């Protein structure tokens with residue numbers, strides 16, 4: 001490296017001094033490092049679409065990236081040309097040097113500075129309008145409506161036609177247009193499932209609507225894309241796309257009230273749920289727990305994650321969450337509880353019956 005640098009310095013001094021070549025070299029190296037770093041991220045990519053909207057937006061993105069690359073290379077090429085031409089001063093030898101050069105500058109400004117950018121921007125404008133029109137096509141054929149309400153920091157999910165209330169997990173049928181109504185309580189959030197659709201803001205007192213369609217069964221990560229407080233980064237959810245019959249089964253299961261616990265420990269857990277006032281914040285269908293401040297827990301055990309996507313839904317994580325939800329998600333509304341080992345086991349046993 002040192003040798004190369006040294007060699008370069010000698011080289012550049014010989015031709016056109018130190019700085020331009022060194023600057024170009026540094027910029028090139030930075031570009032390579034930046035592109036390597038960006039490949040490290042494991043986040044779901046909007047450029048790996050599995051749904052109608054994301055596919056349309058992805059196509060537009062690739063066209064914009066291609067056009068941007070051409071413009072970048074063009075401008076970079078002219079910049080290099082300017083560097084190479086420095087100091088040659090060929091025009092100075094011509095008799096009408098100033099007139100010719102002035103005329104040429106005006107031509108370059110007219111075509112390169114006005115006509116070309118206008119054409120490029122008009123093309124982009126047309127393509128963007130076309131994508132917006134394509135996105136609205138799903139609205140004509142929606143078959144199911146889901147209301148999603150953003151809270152600090154979790155997602156309430158309602159299926160108004162079926163009377164289902166859930167949280168942090170949105171189940172949809174594959175290949176069907178789903179209407180999503182977005183609302184928020186308190187502060188603004190933004191609903192984003194990169195592989196299915198672009199993002200849309202959730203605004204208190206206002207309903208924003210869009211349509212999504214998943215084209216393949218699977219689990220798609222959703223995130224909050226608008227800073228909404230200290231736990232904004234821990235406000236995740238899942239969209240789970242099922243084949244149509246499987247989705248109907250899920251709807252049927254989810255419409256049921258909570259199962260009655262059978263084991264003595266789980267029954268004790270159900271009593272504790274009320275004694276500890278869990279019922280004042282959480283609802284469990286078919287019981288006298290009707291709280292609305294926190295997620296509905298009627299079918300909690302069938303959900304994949306706890307704490308709005310921050311950890312897997314298993315016994316250990318659930319015990320930790322019940323004892324002290326502030327440890328893993330400081331600032332959320334759930335207080336810490338000091339419980340005996342038996343009480344904690346009973347509560348977890350009860351929660352695990354809520355399939």
Ligand code: CUA
Pocket residue numbers: 150151153188189190224225226227228229232233235
């Ligand atoms: Cu909700 Cu950020």
